[in-house]
Amino acid sequence: MDNAIETNHETRSNIVLALFTGIFFGCSFPPIPLGSLACISLVPLLFLAERLHSLRRQFLYSYFSFFIASCIALYWVGGFTHAKDPFLMLAGGLVIVWEPFFFSVIVLSYLAVRKSFGLGAGLFALPFIWVTFEWLYALGQFAFPWLTLGNTQTYQLANIQFAEITGVYGVSFWLLVLNVLFFLLLTGAVGEKEKLSLRRSLILTCAIAVIYLLPNLYSATMDDRAFSSPVSTPLTVGIVQPNIDPWSKWEDANTLAGREQQVTRYLEMTAEQKKAGVQMSVWPETAILFDLPVMRGEYEKVKHTLDSLDVALVSGYIDYKYYENGGASATSSVIRGTNVHYDSYNSILYLEPKSERLQSYGKMRLVPFAERIPYAESIPFLIGPLRWGVGISNWGIGKDSTVFEDSAHHTKFLAMVCYESIFPEFVSSFVNRGAEFLVFITNDSWWGNTSGARQHCQFAVLRAIENRRWVVRCANGGISCFIDPSGKVYDRTQMYTEASITRSIEPRTELTFYSRHGDWLPRITGMISAFMLAASFLQFLYLRITTKRNRQHHDIH
Numbered sequence: 001m002d003n004a005i006e007t008n009h010e011t012r013s014n015i016v017l018a019l020f021t022g023i024f025f026g027c028s029f030p031p032i033p034l035g036s037l038a039c040i041s042l043v044p045l046l047f048l049a050e051r052l053h054s055l056r057r058q059f060l061y062s063y064f065s066f067f068i069a070s071c072i073a074l075y076w077v078g079g080f081t082h083a084k085d086p087f088l089m090l091a092g093g094l095v096i097v098w099e100p101f102f103f104s105v106i107v108l109s110y111l112a113v114r115k116s117f118g119l120g121a122g123l124f125a126l127p128f129i130w131v132t133f134e135w136l137y138a139l140g141q142f143a144f145p146w147l148t149l150g151n152t153q154t155y156q157l158a159n160i161q162f163a164e165i166t167g168v169y170g171v172s173f174w175l176l177v178l179n180v181l182f183f184l185l186l187t188g189a190v191g192e193k194e195k196l197s198l199r200r201s202l203i204l205t206c207a208i209a210v211i212y213l214l215p216n217l218y219s220a221t222m223d224d225r226a227f228s229s230p231v232s233t234p235l236t237v238g239i240v241q242p243n244i245d246p247w248s249k250w251e252d253a254n255t256l257a258g259r260e261q262q263v264t265r266y267l268e269m270t271a272e273q274k275k276a277g278v279q280m281s282v283w284p285e286t287a288i289l290f291d292l293p294v295m296r297g298e299y300e301k302v303k304h305t306l307d308s309l310d311v312a313l314v315s316g317y318i319d320y321k322y323y324e325n326g327g328a329s330a331t332s333s334v335i336r337g338t339n340v341h342y343d344s345y346n347s348i349l350y351l352e353p354k355s356e357r358l359q360s361y362g363k364m365r366l367v368p369f370a371e372r373i374p375y376a377e378s379i380p381f382l383i384g385p386l387r388w389g390v391g392i393s394n395w396g397i398g399k400d401s402t403v404f405e406d407s408a409h410h411t412k413f414l415a416m417v418c419y420e421s422i423f424p425e426f427v428s429s430f431v432n433r434g435a436e437f438l439v440f441i442t443n444d445s446w447w448g449n450t451s452g453a454r455q456h457c458q459f460a461v462l463r464a465i466e467n468r469r470w471v472v473r474c475a476n477g478g479i480s481c482f483i484d485p486s487g488k489v490y491d492r493t494q495m496y497t498e499a500s501i502t503r504s505i506e507p508r509t510e511l512t513f514y515s516r517h518g519d520w521l522p523r524i525t526g527m528i529s530a531f532m533l534a535a536s537f538l539q540f541l542y543l544r545i546t547t548k549r550n551r552q553h554h555d556i557h
Contacts, residue, residue: 006057014051018061020044022068028152029073031454035159038152039212042179043186049111050119062107066100073147074099076450084247088446091369099147106133109533116536123184125532127176131169132529135522138423141374143365145422146455149175154458157487161219163465164512167424169522171462174215181208222486234504235409235437237472238273238281238311239491240266241480241499246445250289259290263298266315267305269500274309276502279409283315284476285346285417285443291320292349293358307353312406314415316441319347319362321396331376331394343396346371348415348441350404359405362398363417365426371395371419403433411436411507418442421456425518427463432515436507437470438463445477449495453479461487466514470505 006014024041027034045065052058078092079085109129114122130149138145150171153159160171185204242265249262270281292299306313321343323332328341335342345362366372372395403412414430421427421440431438440460444453457479464471464483471483478495482503493499 010051014048014061015064017044017048018065019068021048021065023072025066026069026072029147029451029455030151030154030458031451033155035152035154035156038149038175039178040182042176043183045107046123046179046183047187049107049114055108055111058111059104059108062104063100066103067096069103070096070099070147073451073455076447076452079447081448081450088370094369095144099144102133102137103147106130109133109529112536112540113532116539121532123180125529126180127173128525128528128532130176131173131522132526134172135169135519135526138425141366141372142368143423144368148172151455151459151462154461154487157461157465158219159215160462160465160487161222162215163462164468164514166521167428167466167514167519168462169424169519169525173521173525174211177211178208181211233409233411234506235406235411236277236279236502236504237482238270238276238278238500238502239472239474239480239482240269240273240281240283240287241475241478241493241497241501242266242269242284242287243445243477243496243498246443246476249286259288260298260301263288263302267302269498270311270313271305271309273500273502274311278311278502280312280314280406282439282441282472282474283313284474284480285316285441286318287315287441287476288317288349290318292317293360294320303351306351310353312353312408313349313351314404314439314441315349315351316417316443317347317349319345319349319360321345329377329396331396333394344394345396345398346417347398348417350406350415352406352408355407357407359402361400361402361404361415363395363420364398364401365420365423366395366397367419372397401430401433403430403435409507413437413439413507415439415441418444418456421463422459424463424466424514428467428515428518431467431469432511432518435469436509437472437505438467439472439474441474443476444479445475445496453495457481457489457492461489466512468510468512468515469508472505 021041021044024037024044028036028038028041045062048061049058052061074096077095078089080089080092083089106129110122110126113125113129134145134148137143148168150160150163150168152175153171163171166173181204185201185208242262244262266283266287270278273281290298292302302313323341329343332341332343334340346366347363348361350359368374376394404415405412412434414427414435416427416439418441421442427438442456444456447453453475457473460471460473461483463469464485465487468485470485473479473481473483475493478493478497478499480499480501481492482490482501482505484490485508491501491503493501
């Protein structure tokens, strides 16, 4: 389409193409079981890119596509279904507006290569560029890699077993190659380009079939070797899902009686689990809304119960660091009426029965805005105005990357809080340091009975496969479950129900290729993408300089 102004018919046609990409892309994510749509979700947008020659229109249409996708996949992120907190809704709305901008930058980068070196080079570059940007988006304090394309495949376990080598970014790369091949096949079928010969059509069809089936062929070999390596002694783990309303929970915690009542209920549920032979009980994120080790009375009560039950405890709690003599961080809070500064940490503690040792971990990857203002240490003046209504938008960033040690059962494990579980290399780094199973605690109840909790649960499937580790997932109001090293989910609880589930898991010590080497694939795609984009930029400069010289030469003569 060479015309600078679109006709009404052309505009409608372009909007339809953009809509198809948005709907296909958004509907490919959990809990909608249509992950196969991800194989073709970008094809309409690639057709649209061939029609448009204005960068402004390219950006607007791609933004529109991914805005639709964000509305479908991320409608829950602002807590709009219950509308209990204006700040949460504002932050969620900004996420939905920002996400399509990120994807549009990927599209424009593809177009830069396509314009400089032609369609073939652009299509070759697309998987490399896309995966590189996905990886970069998982870095830094603004990171929100929720819509990583590989996350769409968690219901198709046969498609993602090779993630033990490549991580989730390998799954994204595979899907992008399929999109490119489908586009090449369909360009001939619909006459957008020169008709494909029958021979080339057959080659492309066979290539699509082979590449689509390759992950399944890899998975077919897993039955004999996935669990063939030696394992440690099985460990019986219990999950406590108390289903306490997250809004009233913080209000109740303002009184000592309220805190004690909540902890007493957890202990009662753990005592019931002991009847099933539980050796370790897991409580959800911020289950204990105070610094348990400091509150000696409450600590002794919990410790006495655990000792009598002979059960170890993994639990979320609030850890505090006080600064009475200076040295406080720029983002620290102040105890009202005093000059005492403090930082609070969304933390996890581990207590073993008949042992005074207390192991702790402070959350290191925080949800942007909801848990901490990104780079708040550089802009501390914004913390006050942007503090979340329930007072948890200024968490400190944990510094200790703890691998917990269970001395009684001679095993090690990682325990992470909520959002941290969506960062693949972050998780694998703990496995590489000895973690033999994974514990994820969360409180997904903030966002209502929506897709958010279900997506979050499904993404943990990839962490199990990447590292070939059991996952113990404990949520305050759901979804809690166990996930085995092949990604199968067991004992999935319902949302907003009180539940107690137990299962025997097997700690594992062998390391996958991904556990050892982390995000090796996107680092390679990053180098290739940087080369392609740099070459495109140099080509652009060369053409500008050449054109300018030709004009000057023409003017002289």
